[in-house]
Amino acid sequence: MSTTDFQRAREDLGRRLRELRTESPLGRLTGTTLAAKLGWPQSKVSKLENGRQTPSADDLRAWVDATGYPEAYEELHARLRGFESHIRSWRRQLARGHRPVQETWATITDEARDLYVFDSFVVNGLLQTPDYARAVFEHYSTLQNSPRDTEDAVRARMDRQRWLYRPGNRLHLLLWEGALHARVAPPQVLTAQLDRLMGAVGMDTVDLGIVPLDAVLSLPPANAFWIFDERLVITEDWHAELYLDDAHTVALYRRVFDTLHASAVYGAEAQRAISRVRRSLGPTAGERTP
Template sequence: MSTDYQRARAELGRRLRELRVENPGGRLTGTELAERLGWPQSKVSKLENGRQTPTDEDLRAWAQAVGQPAVFPELRARLKGFESHLRSWRRQLAAGHAPVQETWNTLVSDSTSLYALSSAAINGMLQTADYARHIFERHATLQKSPRDTEAAVRARMKRQEWLYQPGKRLNLLMPESVLWGRICPPEILAPQLDRLLGVVGIDTLNLGILPLDGTLPLIMGNSFNVLDERLVVVENWHAELWLDDAETIALYRRVWDTFAESAVFGAEAQQVIARVRRSIKV
């Protein structure tokens, strides 16, 4: 978790404590407030000490319990202000995967160039519907989120239209291990690799593969996307990090450029993909 995020959460906690102490009906102890809310006292303590991120519902209940419901919009604005940099999957997937995909559609449609490192799976911009469907199903199970798989697949497929618009450019790096990874059955992976073979060479795609027998210049980290030098989105198990400061964006571009020096492109990338494809028996 970033220092800025921790600081902002601690500030929100101090504001919550202030509201408890300044309760119009008289100062409340943490235990008394917990009893009013029907929460464990430990939750009140964690929120006030910046060790837990509240939900909108938590903030609304807190404002009402301390006799100051009018401060809820202020509290919610504080939460959204720092949460915009850390977008937990628990919150994002509360309504399923489709809304998340639609958010990404907007991000991508507003962008001209993307620099992406996909270290765990084939990038969503190049996925087949079946490959995407398999991933959404697995992650819905993991995150215990609503299953709106078909709507999510449609949204992801819609985003791929961006690749066929003049002036757009996807600069994508993937380690060869992603191609070998059996995260889906062979009958799904084989057409997915055929899809990759078919898009190598289109003028809106710059696809680089980091060969297994090559030398990596850095430790392979998490997947990320740089959108138009204005935003970096980094994927973690618990959340996406949205980072928009210039120094961080420049760092991720350097990471991409450094890995690109060890990648193969064009016909060489196609040969690597073809070699993996031949190994799959369906």
């Protein structure tokens, strides 16, 4: 979590603590009175309420009991646990363009041996062609109004793909078929990208599954996510990436992956699914209709 995001979350929690104190059903409590009830120095109450100190779970329990709001503990504790969810806004990350973001991802990826990934809107970056990656970066640079370092970003993304050729590494990748249909690039670029996926089906380090549009699903194909060695999850929204590293959340995402995995097709069936999408693009430059 960036310093700014962490501090904002801590200040929000502090304001909630102050609200419980000033609106106590036991009567309005001053900071000094509350500190005396808790046996704390008054400065601790002030620091917690002003976001200058992070409370412990025990601090929160004591606070809600002393202010007469024991039912508020779960809410406050959830906020505290939220500090474990690291928010990295795209605005700040892309201030210097896409290349630094790709380099950060390369570092995180290099530390992992097993990746469990679900992509629901574009082809995964580890299997993108340069032209497809270029189109994706251009779209996001326009959206975020970020510096256009497209060629540097494409080179950095291609460099990340060396991870696939290191012995012992394994990419467990699920792609929602809708991601293959997404016209984020010209037809000839999409055709080359689908050909790249066809070849990836047989790679020793890749376990590629396609979740067909007509698959029977136990869960809807929602947001994309990456699981790194079952210790870290990264998912994203339009405004930010979320880095999630608490064990409960990582386990939840792994259950989601396993559930979607059961609806996917593999091997020759995956290649047939990709071929169907490729044919839907029609003849492209350099091809003739038989």
